[in-house]
Amino acid sequence: MPDPxxxxxxxxxxxxxxxxxxxxxxxxxxxEIVGLIGPNGAGKTTLFNCITGFYRPEGGRVRFEGVDxxxxxxxxxxxxxxxxxFQVVRVFRGLTAFExxxxxxxLRNPNPARAAGVTRHILGLAGLSAYADELVDGLPIALKxxxxxxxxxxxxxxxxxLDEVMAGLNPKERQEAVELVRRIRAELxxxxxxxxxxxxxxxxxxxxxxxxxxxxxxxxxxxxxxxNNPEVIKAYLGERYAARFGxxxxx
Amino acid sequence: MVRGKLLPAAALGLLLxxxxxxxxxxxxxxxxxxxxxxxxxxxxxxxxxxxxxxxxQVSLGDATYFGIGAYTTVILLRDLGLSPWVGMAVGAxxxxxxxxxxxxxxxxxxxxxxxxxxxxxxxxxxxxxTNWEYVGGAVGIYxxxxxxSFVNLQFHRSxxxxxxxxxxxxxxxxxxxxxxxxxxxxxxxxxxxADQDAARSLGIDITRYKLIAxxxxxxxxxxxxxxxxxxxxxxxxxxxxAFSISLxxxxxxxxxxxxxxxxxxxGSIILISLSEGTRVLLGGTGRxxxxxxYGLLVMAxxxxxxxxxxxxxxxxxxxxxTREVKVAGPAA
Numbered sequence: 001m002p003d004p005x006x007x008x009x010x011x012x013x014x015x016x017x018x019x020x021x022x023x024x025x026x027x028x029x030x031x032e033i034v035g036l037i038g039p040n041g042a043g044k045t046t047l048f049n050c051i052t053g054f055y056r057p058e059g060g061r062v063r064f065e066g067v068d069x070x071x072x073x074x075x076x077x078x079x080x081x082x083x084x085x086f087q088v089v090r091v092f093r094g095l096t097a098f099e100x101x102x103x104x105x106x107l108r109n110p111n112p113a114r115a116a117g118v119t120r121h122i123l124g125l126a127g128l129s130a131y132a133d134e135l136v137d138g139l140p141i142a143l144k145x146x147x148x149x150x151x152x153x154x155x156x157x158x159x160x161x162l163d164e165v166m167a168g169l170n171p172k173e174r175q176e177a178v179e180l181v182r183r184i185r186a187e188l189x190x191x192x193x194x195x196x197x198x199x200x201x202x203x204x205x206x207x208x209x210x211x212x213x214x215x216x217x218x219x220x221x222x223x224x225x226x227x228n229n230p231e232v233i234k235a236y237l238g239e240r241y242a243a244r245f246g247x248x249x250x251x
Numbered sequence: 252m253v254r255g256k257l258l259p260a261a262a263l264g265l266l267l268x269x270x271x272x273x274x275x276x277x278x279x280x281x282x283x284x285x286x287x288x289x290x291x292x293x294x295x296x297x298x299x300x301x302x303x304x305x306x307x308q309v310s311l312g313d314a315t316y317f318g319i320g321a322y323t324t325v326i327l328l329r330d331l332g333l334s335p336w337v338g339m340a341v342g343a344x345x346x347x348x349x350x351x352x353x354x355x356x357x358x359x360x361x362x363x364x365x366x367x368x369x370x371x372x373x374x375x376x377x378x379x380x381t382n383w384e385y386v387g388g389a390v391g392i393y394x395x396x397x398x399x400s401f402v403n404l405q406f407h408r409s410x411x412x413x414x415x416x417x418x419x420x421x422x423x424x425x426x427x428x429x430x431x432x433x434x435x436x437x438x439x440x441x442x443x444x445a446d447q448d449a450a451r452s453l454g455i456d457i458t459r460y461k462l463i464a465x466x467x468x469x470x471x472x473x474x475x476x477x478x479x480x481x482x483x484x485x486x487x488x489x490x491x492x493a494f495s496i497s498l499x500x501x502x503x504x505x506x507x508x509x510x511x512x513x514x515x516x517x518g519s520i521i522l523i524s525l526s527e528g529t530r531v532l533l534g535g536t537g538r539x540x541x542x543x544x545y546g547l548l549v550m551a552x553x554x555x556x557x558x559x560x561x562x563x564x565x566x567x568x569x570x571x572x573t574r575e576v577k578v579a580g581p582a583a
Contacts, residue, residue, distance in 0.1 A: 052452065078454035086452070092445035103442040106435045107454040115435075148449075155453055 003066065005030045005159055005191050006051070006082075011060035013043070013050050013215075020046040022215040023060065028159070033185055033192045035206035035223070037199075039235060042212040044195040045087050048161050052084050053077045064159070079107065083157035087164050087195070089144045091136040097147050098123065098132040104154030118154060125187070126150040126180060142173040146180070153184065160184065162194040166201050174198065178205055203227065211235070270418060274411040283410040287482065289523045290417035291475055294424045295496075296503035296515030298471035301428070303501065304510035305437055306464040307444025308358075312369030313472045313500045315376050316346040318491040320473030321480035322380065325392050335404035339477040343470040349376075350469035351462055358461040361447075370494070377492035391487025394480060404481040413482050420478060421516075424471055428512045431467070440464050441510070472500070506552055508561030517560045522549070 004027035013021040020043040028034050036044050049055040051062050053074040062070045064080055072080070083104075092100050101122055105115040123129050126146050131139060136147055145165050152160060162181070166174050178201055184190050196202040202209065203223045211219040211226060213235040219226050226232055274283055295313065302308050323345050324338030333341075353372050357365040381389045397403040406412040431437045439460045442450040447457050480486050499522065507518025525548050529541035556563045 054448065054452075073456075074448070074451040075454050075456045078452060084452050086449065090446050090449040092442050092449065094445055095441060099438065099441070103438050103450070103455075104453050106438055110435050112433060112435060112438075151453065 002030055004028060004063075005065060006193070007061075007063040008047070008051065009061045009063070011047070011050055011057050011062065013046050013055055013057045019215045021050060021057070021212075024212070024215070024217050025060075026210050026217065026220060028191060028193055030158075030191055031185065031189065032207045033181065033194070033205055035202040035209040036193055036195045036212065037197070037202055037209060038212035041214075043215040044212055045163055046215075047212070048084060048163055048195065051077075052082060052161065078155055078157070081156075081158040082161065083152035083155045083159070084161040085145070085148045085152055085163055085165055087167075089141065089148055091139075091144050091147050091151075093135075093137050095136060096133050097128055097136055097139070097143075097150075100136055100147050101128075101150045101154050104151040107154075108156045122150050122154045125183065126153070127176065142169050142177075145169070146177070149180070153188070153190070157190060159191045159193065162192060162196075164195055164197060166196055166198045174201055177201075181205060274414045278409075278411075280410050283414050285523065285527050287410065287414055287417045288527070289519050290414075290421045291479065292499060292503050292523055293516045293519035294417075294421045295472050295475045295500045296507065296519055297421075297424045297428050297512070298468045298475070299500045299504050300510065300512075300515050301431060301440070301471075302461075302464045302468040304504055304514070305431065305440035305444065306461055307440075308461055308465070309363075309366045309501075310369045310465070310468065310497075311366050311501060312371075312373035312494075312497050313468065314492050314494060314496040315349065315369070315373045316469040316472035317476035317479070317496055318376065318380065318486075318488070319346045319349060320476030321486045321491040322386055322392075322476075323473070324477040325394050325480050325486055326386060328397075329392065329395055334402050335477060335481045336402070339474055342473045342477050346469040346473035347466045350465045354462050354465045355458070358458045358465075370497075373492065373494055373497055377488050380488040380492060387487070389488060391485060391490070394484040394486070396484070404478075405484070413478075417478065417482075420474060425512060425516070427467075427471070432512065436460070436463065444510075502549065506549070506556075506559060508559030511559070511561045514559050514561045521552070521560070525549070 006028040008024060008026050010023040010025055011021055012019065012023055024043075024047060036047070038044055046055065050057045053072050053076065056071050060070070061068055064082060067080070069077055069080060092103065098119060101119045102112075102115055105118040105122070106112070109115040109118055120129070123132055126149065128143070128146055128150055131143060136144060139147065149162065149165060166177055169177060181192060181194070182205070185192060194202065194206075206223055208221065209223050209226045210217060211229075211232050218235060219229045219232045221229075273286065277283065295317070299310060299313055302310050320339065320342035323342035324335050327333040327338040327341060328335055353368060354365075357368045380386055386392065397405050399406050399408070401412070404416070431440070439450070439455050442453065442455060443457050443460060450457055476491060479491070503518040503522055504515045505518070506522065507516065508514025526545050529545045533541040533544060
């Protein structure tokens with residue numbers, strides 16, 4: 001086993017009386033696609049916010065490439081090589097798709113001409129070339145999400161945290177997004193952790209799945225292991241889904 | 252070059268030529284004075300544009316830096332005999348220092364603290380200078396009269412040299428704005444304006460970049476103050492730290508169009524013309540009618556064109572971007 005890229009160790013985050021994350025421990029290895037699932041309010045986004053420095057955890061450590069990054073501000077976490085998207089899309093309104101991605105690309109390419117080259121490449125990869133000069137304000141949600149993903153990709157991360165990039169997409173758009181995530185790993189060699197609700201997406205795409213419920217990690221393993229874990233079924237998936245997924249034999 | 256770019260370039264060249272020829276044709280001091288004011292406020296509107304327009308942090312106290320530039324220049328000249336150009340540079344450094352001291356605590360927290368703090372700072376600095384004997388207190392300072400020369404930045408027989416200096420400074424600030432807009436700074440400033448958290452997630456140290464934007468604004472505004480002190484040859488706290496200067500600078504930028512280069516220039520042309528025009532036509536009535544009419548006109552423009560004159564001009568030239576966008580798959 002290679003050294004883990006990301007190690008989360010006994011991470012806890014509290015909001016008043018609510019323990020949003022309770023001693024969560026897991027590792028992510030280079031080149032993996034890891035699915036992070038759980039019912040609403042399970043603490044998935046909180047976990048992302050703790051890793052990326054938007055929240056300061058009350059306890060536990062986060063290590064990236066062996067370096068303790070707990071409590072680092074978000075911009076420093078990004079410069080270290082972790083990029084993210086947001087659950088509720090946060091594109092830069094008033095800027096074009098090209099300009100949005102430029103902001104990301106300028107992190108490792110201070111020269112605007114060189115950053116523009118990177119931007120064009122990433123826009124092409126994300127299937128956004130046709131919308132480069134559109135203001136993002138007017139783009140449909142599927143494209144806004146893709147702009148946000150492209151923008152974070154442009155920062156040249158080693159690890160990409162995707163927060164529900166599939167939510168609100170129709171099946172065709174979803175399939176395109178799945179394809180994009182696969183290409184991000186295959187062509188750019190970027191490790192991906194994705195929070196996702198859509199089981200049809202997360203199961204076939206993930207090498208490993210981590211399940212959170214009420215802030216606690218209740219299961220971890222390959223998708224076919226997790227899907228049959230009784231506790232997971234009870235907490236989240238529903239028995240009907242397990243039956244259907246098992247019959248389809250998707251994994 | 253594309254034809255679409257050739258026409259604006261030619262228009263810009265003609266405009267520049269017109270501005271260079273203007274004082275040779277119109278030799279009367281008053282029209283030249285109005286033009287100098289337009290240049291000065293366009294320049295300061297463009298300075299505000301960097302923090303307020305690009306970076307989206309509303310500063311309402313730019314007169315602080317106008318006054319710092321003016322006082323630094325005048326005092327270095329009075330006490331050390333230094334050229335106003337040196338004073339200009341030192342004033343800009345002073346302005347940067349003050350802007351960082353104010354900006355650092357403000358930019359670390361969210362909300363409207365910055366806007367409020369800039370007003371407070373404006374008042375505090377004005378009060379300090381009013382009560383500070385060494386800098387002339389409330390009476391102010393008459394600038395020592397020097398022989399006419401470029402080095403002394405004083406000209407007594409004609410306003411024309413001031414006209415060219417102000418024009419040159421404006422051109423410099425215009426070019427700086429254009430450069431900022433295209434550089435990494437400009438992209439980062441606009442990202443901060445649009446969404447601070449998203450900006451941070453992309454590796455942008457937002458406190459640092461807001462400080463850079465504010466320091467640029469402060470330095471450029473202080474250059475305006477230095478120039479003004481040598482142009483008017485008398486400064487006092489009520490004239491250089493006036494809150495009305497802070498407001499006019501914001502108005503110039505907002506009315507013309509925030510975050511654009513042409514906006515503050517157009518805003519300055521309109522506001523200074525309106526202010527001078529109403530004063531000339533109605534100023535003698537003794538009932539402040541000119542100020543009232545001026546206020547009404549400003550209100551009318553704001554209501555009719557809330558996104559600024561530049562947005563209005565663009566709206567006429569090109570249909571709004573509302574065309575249907577179809578979703579295509581990722582490139583194969």
